Ligand SMILES: Nc1c(NC[C@H](O)[C@H](O)[C@H](O)CO)[nH]c(=O)[nH]c1=O
């Protein structure tokens with residue numbers, strides 16, 4: 001399996017640009033707060049350790065992962081100076097198909113918002129079968145998806161800046 005015994009947050013082999021020029025929003029779902037809180041800490045600290053200014057990081061909570069799309073849209077509509085929006089959530093399979101609908105809606109929704117505003121919108125949403133898989137990816141043996149999301153945001157902000165000319 002792709003992630004077996006792999007730390008998904010190991011970026012030692014890749015070059016990470018400085019985050020100092022960029023403004024970031026972080027939208028965090030409150031569902032599974034112990035997990036999303038760990039994702040947020042990972043994302044925030046990764047931005048800071050790569051040079052982002054604390055004053056350039058704007059953080060917001062939303063009720064659940066489904067609302068991340070609305071948050072990303074509102075953030076980019078009302079704050080054109082943002083260079084990237086990081087969306088963090090944790091969707092854990094329950095008894096019904098609700099999981100499938102949320103995951104599909106968020107993945108497609110965030111992608112559509114990114115294209116709508118030509119701005120990076122980062123999918124930092126865990127979609128797991130159980131709680132342990134989420135714990136393993138929020139600072140556990142498979143790293144922290146929040147770290148990955150932050151690094152992705154920095155790289156995409158740099159790319160957008162480069163392509164803008
Ligand atoms: N079950 C999970 C949810 N459910 C709530 C939805 O995200 C949404 O807030 C609700 O359907 C109202 O629109 N959200 C998660 O983030 N994680 C879950 O496991």
Ligand SMILES: CC(=O)[C@@H](O)COP(=O)(O)O
Nearest residue numbers: 092093094095096098099
């Ligand atoms: C992903 C969800 O909405 C899920 O946690 C809710 O649980 P259930 O499918 O048992 O209603």
